[in-house]
Amino acid sequence: MTHEIAVIPGDGIGQEVTPAAIEVLESFPIDFEFVEAEAGDAVLAETGEALPQETYDLAASADATLFGAVGETAADVILPLRTAVDSFVNIRPAKAYPGVDAVRPETDLVFLRENTEGVYSGLEDRLTQDVSTLTRVVTESASKRLAEFACDYVAGDEHDGFSIVHKANVMRETDGLFRDTVRDVAEEQGVETNEVLMDAFATRVCLDPEQFDVVVCPNLAGDVLSDLAAGLVGGLGLLPSANIGPERAVFEPVHGTAPDIAGEGIANPAAMILSTAMLLEYLGYEAESAAVDDAVEATLEEGPRTADLGGDASTDDVTEAIIDRL
């Protein structure tokens, strides 16, 4: 069985870490067909469109998409790509690695972020000169779909249920619906949950990240709180993510285009390669996925290291070291 993988390197170091990720995937005896497409600042400048229709269509039909990074056009590219695969959940692990400086080295969290609605619904108006409005949408159906995914995600021994993070004391109807729906699904499935207000979560995760494990939350809460967790583990540089839809998915590192080092061949490919581990798992290659995770972890700990982690290795050196450890 051939897996068609859309490959969108994007801008800046996206162009450098994406080939590294493909090399890792090609080191397995799996039948991948890689199809490359453009998106981002450069293609906007050339063509007037940050996300050409062909790229959208490709992501909407490929089995999975590997997305590098784009610059200023991030929102114009990544939000439609999520729509292209009907992604209802964004999986964002935030884990501190041995050998990497972290504000809170005990951090080991996974955010399951609602990925279709909330303030991301795009319903805004300038009603008068003075007044602008945004309609925040929360549906029972999207909350249910997320909750069912979350229950599957925590099944097995590794996790004791999940935390529901929300702001239902202020957004009573919308986050109330989110909280109640997620809690009810979990209860039916015998999954344990606890509830934390979004602001209290922000304080508590700094003070003691180990009290949390899997966090289920609305779209903007997931955006901000997963970036907070990224701060606790030492930055966005090492975090992968997956935008999962019912039939396809988009995988991307959380980092940006790093214009200061782009083109020098010294970008750290770890987050992109960890994103391919998520892709492998998504396609059912669990052993291969675990092997990639372990090889990246060993390389972070033992080197070689790129400049962001105090080393002087190139992207290629690190990629080879990871492949050697597979």
Next chain:
Amino acid sequence: MTHEIAVIPGDGIGQEVTPAAIEVLESFPIDFEFVEAEAGDAVLAETGEALPQETYDLAASADATLFGAVGETAADVILPLRTAVDSFVNIRPAKAYPGVDAVRPETDLVFLRENTEGVYSGLEDRLTQDVSTLTRVVTESASKRLAEFACDYVAGDEHDGFSIVHKANVMRETDGLFRDTVRDVAEEQGVETNEVLMDAFATRVCLDPEQFDVVVCPNLAGDVLSDLAAGLVGGLGLLPSANIGPERAVFEPVHGTAPDIAGEGIANPAAMILSTAMLLEYLGYEAESAAVDDAVEATLEEGPRTADLGGDASTDDVTEAIIDRL
């Protein structure tokens, strides 16, 4: 001139730290008239109302209100109290103190949080069984009023302008209006600003809090990011806050009712007393305000300390020590 101060101790340790704060105020030769009123879980259980009309009216007419803490009813009490004084800005300093364990001891931030609108507008609907909506409101007038306050706040030598934190890449119309209005006011007044996306702020403030100083942001962003900063300085326990309106204001510690230690006389009165320092400054007693700040800081550093900071002093011991240092 007599200053009428509404005093709302509330529930739990609110009942213990509020008298401490009043003792501090009474140690100055200033003519205060304190008028006590009820709010919170206990009065809800007794009367069916968490915020009795008399309490609301008192806050709406007093020169200033000192508010302790309330439990489950927090949103039903504090949000109307903000309305009672037409509070358009919530000032939230988040500063690490010598002698107090902090995740990031270099943290010294002040959040100026929009306090009337955003997702706090209370406009929610359950449109169908499946769909709920919330209307997030951002006005030019509220953004302008906040920006003018912020420009006054940073005038003088202590601050180099402020950061505008928003999510205008997604909430283009509403946070776009917020960002543009605040930036334009600052530009007119010759105040320097920089802009940071809310999610990027969450990462960056963990990695290096010293790159920020005064932060101007919409309502929910201020809620979550100031609580994040509270985590970086070691918890909510020591943080004061001020809800400022055009003619009156409400001062409150950021901590809650601490039901685990309520009634034991061992609550740390520091945050409540720091809130009185903000009240003194608001009423124009700058020297007295600075004296209270300094006395609290010295006491945090040199003791006596309450149990939350590893000591065994009582609320009264700490209050006396602070008053002795004035």
